Amino acid sequence: MKATRIDQGRFEPTVFGAVRRYSAMVLLIGVLMAAAAVSYNLMQVQVYRATATITVPQSTLAHDENPDQYFDSQVLLMQSQQVADRAAGIANATLNDNVLSLGDFAGEGRSLEITPPTQSAPGAFGSSIVTVSFTWPNSRVAQTGVNAALQAFDEERAARILAQGADAVAAVERAIQDSRTQGQRIELLKQRTQALVDMQLDLATHPTVAWAPEPQLPVNGSSKKAGAVGLLAGLVLGAVLAYLRAARHRCLDDRLDPVAIYDAPLIGDVPSTDKNLILPGFAAASDPLPMVVHPQSAAAEAFRFTAASVERIRTARDEQLAVVFVSAYTGDDRSTVVANVALAAAESGRPVMVVDADADWGTLTELLLPGSAPTDGFEQVVAGRSLLSDCIEASPFNGDITVLPAGPTRTKRTAGPAYAHAVERVIAEAKASFDLVLIDSPAVLRMANAVELVNDSDAAIIVLGPDELVNDHVAVVERLDQVKSNVVGYIYRRPGRTPRFVRRLRARIAGRTAGPLRLALAPSAPRFAFQPAKEPRPTARLPRD
Known part of the structure; x- marks a missing residue:
């Protein structure tokens, strides 16, 4: 590893x-x-757009002109200053107010938009339909504006037809005056008559207009x-x-991901026991000890399977086994795993010793010795102030479980070689009377003493979950590589029903909260509803030489 x-x-x-x-x-x-x-x-500001369409017929006076060229000339006429000026007057007269101006129909900032059918093939349906729209913050003004533009175009078109026809008639009359023969005069009179007829026909033929209704919804x-x-x-x-965040903070999303980090197998897949809500010490979100509360549940069977895996490891060695459970950071989940595994292992009648070496947290002591008064424990034994045999107690849940509580925390800790020698002595003394010793270690990345516990134990089991960062466990491996560590497997905590961000927030608060603060936050009532009745607590004793 x-x-x-x-x-x-x-x-x-x-x-x-x-x-x-x-x-x-x-x-x-x-x-x-x-x-x-x-x-x-x-x-x-809500803006409304009124839309209308117009189809312009070709003038008989311009029958010799190309239809496409004539159509383009009509579009240019719609965009002319003359039509814009006339449209502004018509619109203001309709609204009885001076609302619109020439600039609203022509120029850069105009509200009028003319869209010719540029994508239609010549002669096809819709090839001569022009879409005209007018945008304004008021729906009635938008409707009036676009309809006024179409009316102004029709009037301006008629005025130009009239002027064009008058010019044509005047040209024929001049030719009549200059005619030299009777035949020429008769032919020119026919042309004048035809020009007058064509002019009247063009004036009578108006564009086909689909007038704009008042818009009901804004375009924005x-x-x-x-x-x-x-x-x-x-x-x-x-x-x-x-x-991007996941790429920066990679987590153990799959339960088999830790194999690539620790090069160790999965020996247990247990449910996460979200014991507390956001604040430590308050209401329970799930039962932390399913082995006691729901012994026939799937959660209890998962812990029995894990305990069987630990027992197989011990049997393969054919000797007493001291197993330390470690995690990257402090939390209740590791302690609840140790407590439930101990309860499952003790069901076979085999005596099991449980050591709560995480004095700052002390969750294992609270779980297996609920309601117990503060007594000397692991901290005092390591410091040489108390004997191991004087500090251990039997758990009220199972008489085959002996607990070495964490003990009150002290300002000055035992560390370095003194701590390593003391832990080695405590483990050796425990293995002399118990075949299986389960140790709840402090967090590896929080307490340096956790590495010494791993070094002095026979085997180490990693307890981890899906919310934990890959880089944190790489750091755990780097620390364990500094000592003689034997990681025999890991236990994966399946995520519970609590939302992920709540679990993360709780984990952060838990990591920053020391033991005295947890006690200050805890309510005065007993923490677990399954506490046994008040009875004299049996005290386990180690044999003395």
Whole structure:
């Protein structure tokens, strides 16, 4: 087991996995983006767009002109200053107010938009239909503006037809005056008559107009549409941020991922016992001791399987076994695993000794010796102030379980070689009377003494869960490589029903909370509802030489 051999590329996250891990963050970003989009939409001035269509017939006076060229000339006429000026007057007269001006129908900032059918083939249906729209903050003004533009175009078109026809008639009359023969005069009179007829026909033939109705919805979107677009954009952004965060903080998402780190097998897959809510010491979210409360449950069977794995390890060595349970950071889950494994191992009638070496946390003592008064324990034995035989007690849940409590914490700790020699002595004395010794170690990345416990024990079992960082466990391997460590396997805690962000927040608070603070936060009532009745507590004694 070497940290340099760990292939960290194995833990590269996927987008789906990152979204699932940080689902609360992704959802929060999506909701915030949706709220921002709705707020922006509500703050914006609502703009309405009225749309109409017009089809312009070709003039008989321009029958010799190419149809496409004639159509283009009519579009240019719609965009002319003359039509714009006339449209502004018509619109203001309709609204009985001086609302619109020439600049609203022509120029750079105009509200009128003319869209010719550029994608239609000549002669096909719709090839001569022009779409005209007018945008304004008021729906009635928008409707009036676009209809006024079409009316102004019709009037301006008629005026130009009249002028064009008058010019044609005047030219024929001049030719009549200059005619020299009777035949020429008769032919020119026919042309004048035809020009007058064509002019009247063109004046009588108006463009086909689909007048614009008053728009009911603003073009800048409704709040629902803005919210949907904002939510979608937020979810995409949240997914990107979740992936970047997951790539930076890679976690053990799969229960087989730790194999690549510790080069050790999975010996137990147990449910996570979320003992506390966000604040340590308050209401229980699940039963921390299913071996006591629900002995026939699936959770209890998972701990029995884990205990059997530990027993097989002991049997394979054919000797007393001292197993230390370690984790990267402090938390209740490691202690609850040790307590339940001890209860499961003791069901066979084999005496088991449990050592609570995590004095700052002391959860194992609270679990197996509920309601016990503070007494000397592991800390005092290591310091040489008390004997091991004077500090151990039998658990009220099973008489085959002997507990060495953590003992009160002290300001000055035993550390270094003195701690290592004392731990070696305590483990040897415990193995002299018990075939199986289970040790609840402090967090490896929090307490240096945890490495000495691993060094003096026969085997080490890692307790970990899906929310823990890969880099933290790489650091654990680097520390364990400094001593003689025998990691025989790991126990994976399946995530519970508590939301991931709540579990993370609780873990952070738990890691920063020392023992005295936990006691100060704890309520005065007993912590567990399954505490046994008040009876005289049996005290286990080690044989003395």
